[in-house]
Structures are given as C-alpha cells and as structure tokens.
Amino acid sequence: MTRAPTPFSGRVIVGFDGSDHAVRALDRAADEAARRGTSLEIVCGWPWGKHPLPDFGVTDDTGKLLYSSARRMMDAATERVRDRAPQVAVSESLTTESAARALLRCGRDAALTVVGTRGHGGFAGLLLGSVSLRVAAHCTTPLMVVRGDNGDEHHRVLIGLESDADTDALHFAFQEAQRRACSLRVLHAWQYPAAPHGSHATSYHLTWDELEHLRKGAEAVAQYAVAPLRETYPDIDVHTDTVCQQPGKALVEASRNADVIVLAAHRRPRRVGLQLGPVTHAMLHHAHCPVVLVPVD
Template identity: 40%
Template sequence: MAMPMRPLIVGTDGSDQALRAVDWATDEASARGLPLRIVHASKWSRYDSPAPSLTRKRPAGGTVEAEHVVASAAERARARAPRVEVTTEVSPEGAARALVEESDGAAAVVVGSRGLGSVAGTLLGSVSLAVAARARCPVVVVRGELPGEPRSQGRIVVGLGKPGASPAVPQFAFEEAEVHGGSVDVVHAWMLPHAAGRAPGTEAAPEWEERQKQALAGLSDAVAPAAADHPDVPHEELAVEGPPKHILNEAAHGARLLVVGAPARTGVAGLPLGPVTHAALHYAPCPVAVVPSV
C-alpha cells in the first residue's frame, strides 16, 4: 500500500501577509505534487506578542470567523491550483503551538512574515519566529519578493556556516532548485581580524588568500553530497569575506528563496536560532527557508 504523502502546511489569519503565504504554499504544493493543509488558530494572532506562549489557549468564540478565514483561503488556493488537494483545520490552540504540532510529519510549514496581531514596529511576527525556531520540519517565512515577480527567476541561495554543518540544508536547497528548474548559489561568509587600514577583500594579504582557499575547499566538501544527488542542478560556490548576515542578505537579492540552517529539534521549547538565521528572517529580500539540522 502506498504511503500517504506528507502535506505542506500553511498558517493563515486572513491578513495580506498570510494570504501571500497561502499563494506561495499553493504554488509549492502544485510543483511538488503535495496536498496542502491550511491551518488557522481562530483569533489568536490578535494577541500576538514578542514572546508567545506555546501553552496558552485562545479566547473563546470566533468560530464563525475562523471558519470563514480558512474557507476563503481554501477557495483562493483551489482557484490558483485546481489539482492541489486542499484541506483545512481550525485549531483551538495558539497559532505557534498549532503550527508546531502540525509540523510533525509535514513536508514543510509556510507562514507569512507578519500577521494581524504583529506588534507595531516589529519586522517579523512573533508567531512566525516561534514556528521557525521550533517546528520539526523546514519552515518557509514568506517575505520580500514572491516567486513569479520580475526579479525572482528560480535562483536559490543557501548559506553554509562552519564545516560539518547539517547536510539537510544544502539538500533542501538543491531539491527546491530541481523542482522549480532553478540553480543554487552556495554561499559561505568568513572573516579575519582586520589589520589596521586593511579593508575586507584585500587580496594582497597571503593570510587572506590562504583563508579563502580553505573556505572554498570546505564549501566544496559540504555541498558535494547534495550536488551528487541532483546532478542536473547548476550551482556556484562562493566564499566571501565579510559579516555573514550582510553577505547572505546581499546575495539573496533577486533570488526565489534563501535557505539557512537551524539547530536540531530536541523538543526543548525556546531553542534559539543563530544570529545569521535571525537576521535573514528579519531582513532578507526574499522568502526564507529555515531547515533544522538532522
């Protein structure tokens, strides 16, 4: 008997950002041949805060409105991709908890960068941040340009850190590129203590040349398994001196997706994301995929 396909989960609260996430998830489900599951946690997004609890329940009521939110999102998804199997769920839990629970066994979870309840002045909604940090599968935060807009041509940018990083990160990037007929830019940013008067990228320094050579060698080793598994995906390996969060966000301009890593999910609430991943989620010019280590 064939095993059921893992669904693609998308969270929605009816906001414009959430509907952009529904569009992204619908296109992704269509490209991958996956079922789409649209999840709403009633009116919880209105109580969004910088540090949402994963245990508090939503306020009572709002059932009719909640059903309308998911029904409207499902209608939008079916009109956009009629062949995608779409189901809906209204959860009695808080949004972060509901989506984290849905992530168990999912292909990925997709969320918008902000929702109805985002605190004024924040760049990333707290629910999106909590899900990215705690989900048990890759999480895509839809921000910046959407695929299909003029500058998004299928290029995937993946950031790799220190040697020995999880192979799940480049594997996800190469798989995504293969699905969409795109290419992969594999980027590693490194830094040396700068001598007085020497700007980053000064190639005359022997120390710089040696460090650049080491960075490129490590990058090739890290990407080799994913490249071998997806031989038809063109890719470029780039080692660049500079602050990683700035280098990655600059490389992501015009990309379809920026892929970054996260610590392995151990079931411990509050497991922090690294500073580079945090910066990507807040400032990247395109959607960001956060892939947990395995």
C-alpha cells in the same frame, strides 16, 4: 561521503489569519504543494482567547459571531487555493490551540510549513513576533517564511552555507533547485578573526601566509560540501561562491537575486529556551526573498 539527509515527507502546512501577509503565504503554500505533488492544510489557531469555540457548548453570542467569521475566512482561503492550484487537495483546521502550538504540531510530519511575515489576531506579530519566532526556534521540519516584495523570478536558489556540516540544508537546496528547474548558488561568507582586546592586542597580527591559508580554507568549504552531491544531482547548475564579509550582510544582499534562500537553522540553548542565531535573525528581518529554515539536529 556525506550523511544521508533527514527524510522530509507529507503535506504542506500554511498558517492563515486572513491578513494580506497571510494571503501571500497562502498563495506561496499552494504553489509549493503543487510543486511537490502534495496536499495543503490551512491552519488557524483560535485567535480570540476570551471567546472559546461555541462547539464546546458556549452560548456567548460574540463567540459565535467570531467563530462564524473565522469559518468564512477559512472557506474563502480554501476556495482561493482551489482556484490557484486545482490539482492540490486542500483541507482546513480551525483549532482552539494557540497559533504557534498548532503550527508546530501540524508541522511535525510536514514537507514544509509556510508562514507570512506578520499578521494580526491569532498570529499576532507573525513574523517577526513571538508566534513566528517560536515556530522558527522549535520547528522540526522545514519552515518557509514568505518575505520580500520583489515579484521578479531569478531562476536561482540560494543557500547560505556555514560549514560542510549543514548536510540537510544542502540536500534541501539541491532538491529545491531540482523542483524549480533552476540554478543553485552555494554561498559561504566568512571573516578574518578579530584582534583580541586588552594589553596583548598590539602584539596580535597574522602573516600573509596565515591570511592566505585562512582564505583558501574558506574557499574550500563550499567546494568540499557540494562535491559529493554533484553526482547525485547531475542536472543542477550549481555554483559555489565565497565572500569575506559579515555573513548576515552578504546573504541579505545575495537574496536580491534569488527566488528563495535556504539556511540551516542553528538553534542555541539559552535560559529562556532555544534561540536562533544572528544570521538567521538577519535573514528573517531583511531578506529580499522567502527564507527556508531547515532544522539542524
């Protein structure tokens, strides 16, 4: 029996700064809100730190001009969403908080937070810069990073499964396939253990039986994880797949034929704070489709 997934509910959040990449994220966020039947909130952190919001009694003319520009930008974004998805209730938040802090705060009760691949102003380097990496490292609900330049639809959701402990991500992937009425590919990439270095390396080897045992164990990972969910989602056409390859490389290649890839966000504590794993970094930099990170407790 699998553990019940963490309940994700509420609205869709999108980080917006007016850049072309942010517009792509805005369009995707509108589609995601429509698909989920939820509202959409457009969030912009105040991007001009030395010019506080004039609402706070500041008389700086430059600050007023920048504020007016930001308001027009947000209003235009709202109109774009209404034209694209008129059934979606949309709101906008222009805040004095930093972009990362605003997205993390607003995303605490969100069904999904959406960001673009890079931007300017308040979302400098949005992705892969400090703002988006901070959101990815600290988000507590699913985060979608809109990347990839292939507009073709493949009618497939892809999930990179590290182990059968990625329960929340697997549930999310099934639900995403259900929302999109498409198939689901569950991919587990693994590698044979590397030979140790040093004086004992020459005596290190695995027998054929040991290698076969490792291969069969790897093949069982996705099959075992998916088995309990086939009954929960009987209408989903799900395929399990195992490849002996470096996981980041395997998932980047597989993302060419997917509409979205889902990953469990394994964050590891470091002296400088939480850090994303190498596979997650590879996907955020190189995936050919949007990437959804589902936080792991």
